[in-house]
Amino acid sequence: MKILTGNDLKSGAVTWWDGTEWSLHVEDAVDVGEHADPVIAREQAARRVTGAYAIDAARDAQGIRPAHIKERIRALGPTVRPDLTLKPADPEAGNWVI
Amino acid sequence: MYKYDQYDQAMVDARVEEFRDQVRRRLDGSLAEEAFRPLRLMNGLYLQLHAYMLRVAVPYGTLNSVQMRALGDIADKYDRGYGHFTTRQNIQYNWIKLEEAPDLLADLAKVEMHAIQTSGNCIRNTTSDQFAGAAADEVIDPRPYAELIRQWSTFHPEFSFLPRKFKMAVIASSTDRAAMRLHDIGIEIVRNAAGEIGAAFYVGGGMGRTPMIAPCINAFVPIDQMITYSEACLRVYNRYGRRDNKYKARIKILVHELGKDEYTRQVEEEFAHLLTQGIEPPLAELERIQAHFADPAFETGLSDAIDRTDPDFALWVDRNTHPHKQPGYAIVSISLKPVGGIPGDASADQIRVMGDLALRYSFDELRVTHTQNIVLPHVKQADLYALWQVLQANDLAAANIDRIGDIIACPGLDYCTLANARSIPVAQKISERMAAKEQEIGELKLKISGCINACGHHHAGHIGILGVDRKGVENYQLLLGGCEGADTSLGQITGPGFDEDGIVGAVERATDFYLAQRADGERFLDTYRRIGMAPFKEAIYG
Numbered sequence: 001m002k003i004l005t006g007n008d009l010k011s012g013a014v015t016w017w018d019g020t021e022w023s024l025h026v027e028d029a030v031d032v033g034e035h036a037d038p039v040i041a042r043e044q045a046a047r048r049v050t051g052a053y054a055i056d057a058a059r060d061a062q063g064i065r066p067a068h069i070k071e072r073i074r075a076l077g078p079t080v081r082p083d084l085t086l087k088p089a090d091p092e093a094g095n096w097v098i
Numbered sequence: 099m100y101k102y103d104q105y106d107q108a109m110v111d112a113r114v115e116e117f118r119d120q121v122r123r124r125l126d127g128s129l130a131e132e133a134f135r136p137l138r139l140m141n142g143l144y145l146q147l148h149a150y151m152l153r154v155a156v157p158y159g160t161l162n163s164v165q166m167r168a169l170g171d172i173a174d175k176y177d178r179g180y181g182h183f184t185t186r187q188n189i190q191y192n193w194i195k196l197e198e199a200p201d202l203l204a205d206l207a208k209v210e211m212h213a214i215q216t217s218g219n220c221i222r223n224t225t226s227d228q229f230a231g232a233a234a235d236e237v238i239d240p241r242p243y244a245e246l247i248r249q250w251s252t253f254h255p256e257f258s259f260l261p262r263k264f265k266m267a268v269i270a271s272s273t274d275r276a277a278m279r280l281h282d283i284g285i286e287i288v289r290n291a292a293g294e295i296g297a298a299f300y301v302g303g304g305m306g307r308t309p310m311i312a313p314c315i316n317a318f319v320p321i322d323q324m325i326t327y328s329e330a331c332l333r334v335y336n337r338y339g340r341r342d343n344k345y346k347a348r349i350k351i352l353v354h355e356l357g358k359d360e361y362t363r364q365v366e367e368e369f370a371h372l373l374t375q376g377i378e379p380p381l382a383e384l385e386r387i388q389a390h391f392a393d394p395a396f397e398t399g400l401s402d403a404i405d406r407t408d409p410d411f412a413l414w415v416d417r418n419t420h421p422h423k424q425p426g427y428a429i430v431s432i433s434l435k436p437v438g439g440i441p442g443d444a445s446a447d448q449i450r451v452m453g454d455l456a457l458r459y460s461f462d463e464l465r466v467t468h469t470q471n472i473v474l475p476h477v478k479q480a481d482l483y484a485l486w487q488v489l490q491a492n493d494l495a496a497a498n499i500d501r502i503g504d505i506i507a508c509p510g511l512d513y514c515t516l517a518n519a520r521s522i523p524v525a526q527k528i529s530e531r532m533a534a535k536e537q538e539i540g541e542l543k544l545k546i547s548g549c550i551n552a553c554g555h556h557h558a559g560h561i562g563i564l565g566v567d568r569k570g571v572e573n574y575q576l577l578l579g580g581c582e583g584a585d586t587s588l589g590q591i592t593g594p595g596f597d598e599d600g601i602v603g604a605v606e607r608a609t610d611f612y613l614a615q616r617a618d619g620e621r622f623l624d625t626y627r628r629i630g631m632a633p634f635k636e637a638i639y640g
Binding site: 007009010011012013014044047050051067068069070073074077078079080081084 | 124125127131145147148149150178193194195196197440511512513515517520522523526570571572
C-alpha cells in the first residue's frame with residue numbers, strides 16, 4: 001500500500017494522511033493508491049503540511065508498518081530516547097522499528 | 099573572549115527581524131516552501147526526521163557562562179530539555195517549532211549568539227583548538243585570527259553562494275586538536291626562524307564520500323596577509339569549483355583535479371592581484387580583537403600539587419585534565435560520554451551547571467570541542483576536587499577523554515534525514531561492552547557516522563564505523579588506522595560489514611587483538627601502523 005507522510009508546517013511534527021486530515025499516528029494512515037500527487041499538491045498549497053511524499057507500507061497484525069526503517073523511526077520517534085517517542089510508556093516500542 | 103560591538107549586534111538583531119518576517123510570510127502563504135527553504139537554511143533551520151532542527155553557531159567553540167546558561171534555558175523553553183553538541187563545535191536542537199524559531203533567535207541575539215551560516219553553501223562556523231589561550235604548546239592564541247575570519251566571512255557577498263559548503267579551522271600549535279587538515283582550509287599559525295608570525299595554509303581536505311588530507315600550499319603567509327590569502331583561495335574555488343555535481347563540488351575535488359601545484363599557482367596569481375586591492379583588515383582591527391582575548395588574571399605562585407587519595411578523582415585527573423601554560427592551573431575536559439550515554443547530548447540542567455562551573459572556576463569561559471565534549475580552559479589545580487564533585491553529582495564526570503568510550507557519533511538515523519543507519523545505539527553498545535577494558539586499552543579514538551557524509555568523522559578514527567543501508571537493513575563497515583592529528587591518516591575498510599550486534603563484537607575482537615600484540619607504550623594506532631591491516635583482519639573475521 002501507499003501512504004502519505006509529511007511534516008506539520010508550524011510545528012514540524014511528523015504527520016500521516018488519514019483521508020481527511022493529517023494525524024500524528026501512522027496507524028491512522030490510509031492507502032492512497034495512485035492518487036498521492038493531487039492530495040500532496042492540495043494539502044501543501046493549503047499549508048497544512050510541508051515536505052509531503054508517498055511511501056510504501058504494509059498492514060500487519062499490529063497495524064500499518066512503513067516499509068523502510070527511516071519511516072518507522074519517523075513514525076515512532078528516536079529509538080534512543082523512548083521517553084520522546086509517541087509511546088513513552090512502552091520501552092519495547094522500539095522493537096517495532098527494528 | 100570577544101564581545102559584540104554595535105555593528106555585530108545590529109547585524110544579528112536585523113537578521114532576527116528579517117527572519118521573523120520571512121516566517122510570517124511562509125505561514126500566511128506569501129512564501130512557498132521552495133522560496134522559503136533557502137532562507138530558513140541560511141538561518142540554520144533544517145527540517146529533520148522528527149521536526150525542525152536548529153543549529154546554533156558557537157564561534158571557534160568559545161562560550162561564556164551567560165551564553166551557556168542561555169543555551170540550557172533555550173533547551174527547556176523551545177526544545178525538549180536537551181541539546182546536542184556537534185563535531186563542528188556547535189549545538190543543535192532537535193524539536194524546534196517553526197512558529198517559535200524567530201523568538202528563539204531573538205533570545206540567542208540577547209546573548210550575542212546566532213545561527214547564521216550554520217547551513218548553506220557558504221563559509222561555515224570557523225573551528226579552532228579547544229585549548230586555545232590555555233595550552234602550553236601554542237605559538238600564539240589562534241582565536242583572534244578565527245574571529246577575524248568570522249567577521250570577514252559573515253555575509254561575505256562573493257562567498258554566499260559557493261559551489262558547496264566551506265569549512266575552515268585555525269590552530270596555533272603543532273599538536274593538532276582540531277582535525278585541521280581535514281577542512282576545506284586549515285590554517286596553522288606558525289612562527290618562522292626570524293620570530294615572525296605567519297599562517298601555513300592547508301587547502302583541500304575533508305571527509306565525506308571522498309576523504310582527502312589537505313596539502314600545504316603555502317607554509318608561511320605573513321599574518322597581516324592572512325585574510326587576503328584566504329580570499330584568493332576562495333576566489334579560485336568559487337570560479338572553478340564544480341556546480342554541476344554536488345558530489346564533486348567541494349574544494350578538495352578542485353585541488354585534486356587541478357593538482358596542488360596548479361591550484362597553488364592560480365591562488366598565488368590571485369593573491370598578487372588582491373594585494374594591490376588593499377582588502378586586508380587594518381592592523382588596528384586585529385589588535386582590537388586581540389584585546390578581547392587577553393589572558394585572565396591568573397594567580398601566580400600556585401602549586402600544581404593536588405591530593406590524589408581519592409582513586410576515582412585521581413583517575414579523572416589523569417584522563418580529563420591537561421597541562422596549562424600557567425603554573426597551578428589545568429585545562430579540564432568534561433566528557434559528555436557517560437557509559438551507555440548519547441555522545442554529545444546534555445540536558446538543560448547539565449548545560450546550566452557547566453555554565454555555572456565556568457563562572458565559578460574557569461574565568462567565565464567554556465569551549466565546545468569537535469569531539470563533542472566541553473572544556474573549562476582555566477581551572478586552578480586547587481579547585482579540581484570541588485569541581486569534580488559537582489560534575490559527579492550531575493553525571494558529568496566520566497573519566498574517559500580519548501578513550502574508547504569517548505566516541506564521536508553523528509545523530510544518525512535516529513534524527514537525521516540523510517542518514518542510512520543509526521549511529522547512537524552502536525556507540526551506546528560499544529561504550530557499555532568496552533567500559534571494563536577502557537583504561538587497559540588506553541588511547542583509542544572511535545568515531546561513528548550514520549552515512550557517507552561522515553559527520554561522525556569515521557575516516558579519522560583509530561577505529562571508524564560507517565553505517566550503510568543494505569536493502570533497507572542497517573549495516574556497519576569497520577575501518578582501522580584513521581587519525582586526525584599532526585600525523586593525519588585516513589582509515590581503511592577492513593572487509594565485509596556487520597549488523598548492529600556484529601559490529602560491537604568486531605570492535606571487541608580488534609581491541610583484544612591489539613592488547614595481545616602491543617609493544618610497550620604503543621597506542622592502538624601505533625600497533626596498527628606497525629603490524630598493518632592483515633593480522634587485524636584475520637583477528638576480526640577469523
